[in-house]
Amino acid sequence: MNEMLALACKDLRLLLRDKVGFIFVFFFPLVYAIGFGLMFKGQEGPQAVPIVYVDEDGTEASRELLASLGATGDFRLTRSEDRAAAEDLVRRGRKAAYVVVPQGFGEARRRMFFTQCAPLELGADPSRKAQAGMLQGLLLQSVFGGMSKAFKNPASIRGAIQEDLESIKADPELSAPKKLMLGTFLAGLDAFLATVPSVQQLLQNPAEAEPAAGGAEPGVARDEPAAGSGWQPLSVVIREVTGRKTGVLPPATFAITFPQSISWALIGCAAAFAISIVAERSGGTLLRLQTAPVSRGHVLGGKALACFLTTVAASGLLLVVARVAFGVEPQSWLLLALAVVSSCACFVGIMMLLSVIGRTEAAAAGIGWAVMLVLAMLGGGMMPRDFMPGFMKTISHVSPVKWAIQAMEGAIWRGFGPSEMLPACAILLTLGLATFLVGARMIRAEGA
């Protein structure tokens, strides 16, 4: 027993002295728990989805519809005067979706059984399908909510029905059978609505229900249920905003997943090469290389070049698989190359910095992956950034994973132009250069 205790004490003492191990056992799980907790919790409940809308109708009904969306608290609405500008915001990933309320919406809502208007247009970021689906559901809910409200005030609907009946009578293009059919339906509906106040009264005062229950009107309603079948008060057309020239083809799901997978390839390469530098240092080969008639810059440059070529090869392989096996067709190969090169350069720099943090291979592996996982977590590599609370979204700007994914998505399916690619690529290159220089300087300082 004493021996076992001695062994256990020894191992605990070793753990306490192994700072990296200690961090992994006690500190890192805490970071994860807090990080993910903050992401899922949010600061103000579920994170509001950024939506841009274009109100082409400008009526009370359209304003009510949009206000009802805002009132749910699930959406953060921004107005745009221009459909193209709204679409562009979604394409660039600034907004999750846009909604266009077409002209005539208000009139169609008022005279819902006669007047049809263009459908509501919902343009969604394909990588945010869940949010688009939620938005569609809430739009329909809002419209049906408006109908329900209207039916509680039958007088207004009956007025609209009378206008419809007169329009039908006066319409020279409607055939006689159609006029008869529509007229009968609307007249029946009008008759039904005439009973609504008494029904409401009965519902409020059941004691008076018996005499009225024997009336014929409810039977009429039962006999004519098919009058409105197939009719819908509103239709919503969903477009996926991809930046594709055709404007109709949604990107393959793999066009969305492959940029993320490439970011993981970059993370893997950077971590592996960081470990290899530490292995060279601890194994003595770095020392031997530094005694060769080459500068330290050459030694580090060679390592960086190997890492860069590996990351490019890994990214290229993934893109070839995406193209050949899954039909992912980038919008611009040139811009995609720029995005990949920028991302690879960035992770080469990060690799260099990571290699000086860990003293041993185990420490470098642990710290390297820990840092990379945090960057992936922040950058949207593990879960969509849209689920994050606002402050974490702000923090996520420091993660190269975020910029790498954005740049690659921009070239593959968002249809970014050169000027739109520039910020992400510039940030990646700057970050890569800065981390490379700091890492290289620290490696040099170690040898001094």
Add this chain to the structure above:
Amino acid sequence: MLDFDAVVKRYGPITAVDGLTLQVRRGEVLGLLGPNGAGKSTTVNIAVGLVRPDCGRVSVAGRDPANPGVRGSIGIAPQALSLYMELTGRENVAFFGRIQGLRGKHLADRVGWALDFVGLTDRQSDRAGTYSGGMKRRLNLAVALVHDPPLLLLDEPTVGVDPQSRNAIFDNIKALHADGRTIVYTTHYMEEAQRLCNRVAIIDHGRLLALDTVESLIKTHGGDTVVTAETDGGPVRVQTGDPLRELRRLQDTCGLRQFHVQRPDLEQVFLNLTGRQLRD
């Protein structure tokens, strides 16, 4: 060939090299003898330009070893095995040869020579990770030799090797010396220093305590020979400069039954210079 002039290197409160002044002559084997932590490896790293001294100056053939061009004239076999274990023996030697600027047939010739010199031609296609400790040490030496450097820095080259490989390495060093190369050989084994080195520098706490040939060091700092004897009158232990005369005296006066003569060695020299054993 290699000059240290009042070199000082500190790591925080620890002075690894403390005012070292030393000249390594062209074509000699100079031993740096001292216990672990004496500053031998730091001295080697300074010599090869890896570590910048805080004070003083180092030169290789009159030039600063921090200059990459100068480092091409140095071959180093670090104490830690500086090899890629996933590469074969030949790939290791060829890679470092290429880094040293060798190309084409010259590279192939030098790689073949280095592997043959250390006796690894038969195992050249095997991964270094599969080699025994002694073979790895020999490969470590081959890598140091591939670019044919006139100055060799061998940092504890026999640590952890079997006697057979140790003797093979000794033979290699003797052959290199005979070939006219300058060799700096760091060790904490006095037997190695005594066996291989023309001159020995004794270092402790980063300071040079003595520098001379083995014989001169012993003569100057070793003290007298110790004669231990069993006589008819009991055990006797005598320190003397003339052991033969002392033994004759004991035979005549006490009746000598058996005796042991211990001549002073580098261990004794170190003890006399520092007050402690070399392996303390």
